[in-house]
Amino acid sequence: MHHRKLATIEDVAAIAGVSIATVSRAINEPRKVADETRRRVTDAIARTGYTTNAMARSLRMRRANMILILAPDVGDPNFSNILVGLEIAASTRGYGVLIGNTQNDPEREADYLKFISSNQADGLILFTGHLPFGLADADPSVRLPPMVAVNEPVLNHDVPFVGVDNFEGARIAAEHLVSQGHQRIAFIGRSPARRINALREEGYRAALAQAGLSVDERLILPGDGTTESGRQATEHMFVRDVLPSAFLCVNDATALGVFMALNNRGYVLPRQFSVMGFDDIAFASFVTPALTTMKQPRRKIGEEAMNMLLTLLEGEPPRQREVFLRSELIVRNSVSRFTEK
Amino acid sequence: MHHRKLATIEDVAAIAGVSIATVSRAINEPRKVADETRRRVTDAIARTGYTTNAMARSLRMRRANMILILAPDVGDPNFSNILVGLEIAASTRGYGVLIGNTQNDPEREADYLKFISSNQADGLILFTGHLPFGLADADPSVRLPPMVAVNEPVLNHDVPFVGVDNFEGARIAAEHLVSQGHQRIAFIGRSPARRINALREEGYRAALAQAGLSVDERLILPGDGTTESGRQATEHMFVRDVLPSAFLCVNDATALGVFMALNNRGYVLPRQFSVMGFDDIAFASFVTPALTTMKQPRRKIGEEAMNMLLTLLEGEPPRQREVFLRSELIVRNSVSRFTEK
DNA sequence: TTGAAAGCGCTAACAC
DNA sequence: GTGTTAGCGCTTTCAA
Numbered sequence: 001m002h003h004r005k006l007a008t009i010e011d012v013a014a015i016a017g018v019s020i021a022t023v024s025r026a027i028n029e030p031r032k033v034a035d036e037t038r039r040r041v042t043d044a045i046a047r048t049g050y051t052t053n054a055m056a057r058s059l060r061m062r063r064a065n066m067i068l069i070l071a072p073d074v075g076d077p078n079f080s081n082i083l084v085g086l087e088i089a090a091s092t093r094g095y096g097v098l099i100g101n102t103q104n105d106p107e108r109e110a111d112y113l114k115f116i117s118s119n120q121a122d123g124l125i126l127f128t129g130h131l132p133f134g135l136a137d138a139d140p141s142v143r144l145p146p147m148v149a150v151n152e153p154v155l156n157h158d159v160p161f162v163g164v165d166n167f168e169g170a171r172i173a174a175e176h177l178v179s180q181g182h183q184r185i186a187f188i189g190r191s192p193a194r195r196i197n198a199l200r201e202e203g204y205r206a207a208l209a210q211a212g213l214s215v216d217e218r219l220i221l222p223g224d225g226t227t228e229s230g231r232q233a234t235e236h237m238f239v240r241d242v243l244p245s246a247f248l249c250v251n252d253a254t255a256l257g258v259f260m261a262l263n264n265r266g267y268v269l270p271r272q273f274s275v276m277g278f279d280d281i282a283f284a285s286f287v288t289p290a291l292t293t294m295k296q297p298r299r300k301i302g303e304e305a306m307n308m309l310l311t312l313l314e315g316e317p318p319r320q321r322e323v324f325l326r327s328e329l330i331v332r333n334s335v336s337r338f339t340e341k
Numbered sequence: 342m343h344h345r346k347l348a349t350i351e352d353v354a355a356i357a358g359v360s361i362a363t364v365s366r367a368i369n370e371p372r373k374v375a376d377e378t379r380r381r382v383t384d385a386i387a388r389t390g391y392t393t394n395a396m397a398r399s400l401r402m403r404r405a406n407m408i409l410i411l412a413p414d415v416g417d418p419n420f421s422n423i424l425v426g427l428e429i430a431a432s433t434r435g436y437g438v439l440i441g442n443t444q445n446d447p448e449r450e451a452d453y454l455k456f457i458s459s460n461q462a463d464g465l466i467l468f469t470g471h472l473p474f475g476l477a478d479a480d481p482s483v484r485l486p487p488m489v490a491v492n493e494p495v496l497n498h499d500v501p502f503v504g505v506d507n508f509e510g511a512r513i514a515a516e517h518l519v520s521q522g523h524q525r526i527a528f529i530g531r532s533p534a535r536r537i538n539a540l541r542e543e544g545y546r547a548a549l550a551q552a553g554l555s556v557d558e559r560l561i562l563p564g565d566g567t568t569e570s571g572r573q574a575t576e577h578m579f580v581r582d583v584l585p586s587a588f589l590c591v592n593d594a595t596a597l598g599v600f601m602a603l604n605n606r607g608y609v610l611p612r613q614f615s616v617m618g619f620d621d622i623a624f625a626s627f628v629t630p631a632l633t634t635m636k637q638p639r640r641k642i643g644e645e646a647m648n649m650l651l652t653l654l655e656g657e658p659p660r661q662r663e664v665f666l667r668s669e670l671i672v673r674n675s676v677s678r679f680t681e682k
Numbered sequence: 683t684t685g686a687a688a689g690c691g692c693t694a695a696c697a698c
Numbered sequence: 699g700t701g702t703t704a705g706c707g708c709t710t711t712c713a714a
Contacts (some may be wrong), residue, residue, distance in 0.1 A: 022683085099424075365694085612698070
């Protein structure tokens with residue numbers, strides 16, 4: 001099968017006693033070939049172990065049946081299941097998936113774009129939240145390649161998007177805290193420049209407003225979504241001595257930082273403080289206390305995004321340019337009922 | 342740049358006033374072209390935004406500069422950084438990386454093999470621990486495609502392998518426990534059929550032997566590496582009332598199960614029991630107490646494996662067929678000095 | 683329903 | 699140093 005010269009369409013044609021055009025048809029449009037002929041071709045294919053040479057076909061057809069995925073870090077646990085969903089949907093529809101780990105390096109982004117301009121990939125899935133370098137600054141008359149953003153919407157460009165409804169998710173999370181009697185709820189992870197953080201903050205504000213609670217701006221702390229930022233924010237609150245009864249964190253990583261700071265100061269969770277995260281990353285259920293959080297339907301996001309892209313590629317306009325999937329409240333043990341001390 | 346018919350080598354040649362052969366040479370073997378000519382070609386390329394059509398090139402060259410990665414689950418946190426390493430090494434050497442999520446489904450494995458037989462990929466990285474279905478049973482006279490196994494060696498086949506030295510790592514781990522005064526050390530995760538588990542168990546035994554400690558077989562419990570198996574094994578020990586002072590777990594996931602069982606029973610770690618893991622997965626540093634473990638050089642594994650494969654592909658025999666990288670002892674807080682009660 | 687033949691864009695042998 | 703040309707393996711008119 002390998003290194004013994006591969007069978008070509010000519011070999012098959014010779015064995016079947018037909019022309020290569022007929023072999024091609026038998027493979028791609030079987031109904032246009034007489035039953036008997038088709039049988040002979042099928043046999044010949046089996047006998048030779050023939051597989052269509054994808055390069056020749058792609059060259060001729062001008063498409064590669066390949067999708068390029070651009071992500072700043074394929075190893076990011078937040079990405080991995082989206083990746084799985086993308087891969088499954090792609091392979092189901094006969095497409096392959098190429099990965100491009102950009103590390104947010106403009107040069108690597110531009111490099112990977114060559115897969116598109118060299119016809120090696122037909123479309124693009126973007127995890128990066130921005131157009132890849134080389135496209136961002138391109139003259140606007142130039143048509144962008146077919147692409148769909150995932151995880152983070154693309155700033156300032158009308159790129160179709162599939163992701164979680166961050167506003168609604170955060171609203172539900174804050175509502176959960178309110179339903180447990182909390183009135184002083186901190187939001188950890190303010191960062192207006194980050195779309196996700198901004199939306200989650202808005203959801204938080206909406207829930208408080210809806211509950212008739214006023215927002216204490218001193219309980220809203222900046223953070224970039226890292227564990228360290230959660231730790232620092234918490235420390236900061238103690239230094240200023242403005243404390244909540246519950247922490248709503250912009251994501252699970254941040255919540256972990258809050259956990260660490262609180263543990264460090266000797267508090268027992270969730271007795272003395274409640275903490276909520278967002279994302280439901282792998283270890284959320286393994287920390288102590290297990291983290292109450294909002295679960296992202298990651299695999300589903302990947303599948304939807306890929307299906308949207310392939311639909312786009314096949315020439316149909318997508319039914320909607322933005323799809324927001326619902327996140328799910330996962331109640332574990334890091335939130336307790338608030339009781340006045 | 343897109344959908345405005347792509348520039349071809351002929352367009353460049355016309356603009357530069359040379360033949361297409363010269364353009365090709367200017368790109369691939371610049372030194373064979375006169376300075377002045379090369380300059381004109383470079384200019385023309387810039388003016389047209391030309392990119393070599395990868396399909397045409399691959400068809401002609403009979404190689405795709407593409408590597409297929411077969412993994413049962415791309416989302417596995419144990420894989421992700423290896424994946425990053427693979428990707429980095431590949432792109433550094435001008436190769437693309439195709440992912441195949443097989444879910445251990447023979448059908449999907451066979452499907453993905455078509456990327457090889459259809460010339461879309463030149464080589465294979467195997468995470469699966471076995472030859473893909475369709476190769477495993479192939480007649481042995483058939484040459485296998487170039488491949489390198491990673492993470493888990495391939496059973497019964499002489500496939501080059503890059504991974505961590507499991508025996509040595511476990512030996513160092515057990516030695517660490519011994520150095521902290523532990524004498525009754527359990528091994529959680531016995532599973533002779535799994536190469537990794539078996540090697541780690543051997544390392545454990547070697548360390549005890551070296552320390553002059555006898556092995557109490559009742560302290561060696563079966564497990565498949567899941568969190569649940571760790572929990573169960575621990576429960577089992579309590580039921581039989583044969584207890585160690587320290588648990589050496591076959592991996593971090595198992596250690597987590599041990600944590601849960603111990604927490605459940607109200608023990609305080611590491612005061613009452615010490616626990617060690619293996620792998621250093623993402624959350625190892627975030628559990629309480631932070632897990633002492635052996636860190637796998639995952640990214641390095643990926644890089645080495647890819648480099649080995651590309652070397653193979655370029656016709657050179659690999660310097661060694663098996664590369665074992667050292668794992669690193671990461672001391673955190675889950676192990677304490679043993680003091681007689 | 684089938685076949686002949688053009689041509690996708692490129693590299694490499696060969697000739698100059 | 700450079701140009702001409704064959705041909706990689708396929709799909710797709712066009713004609714029979």
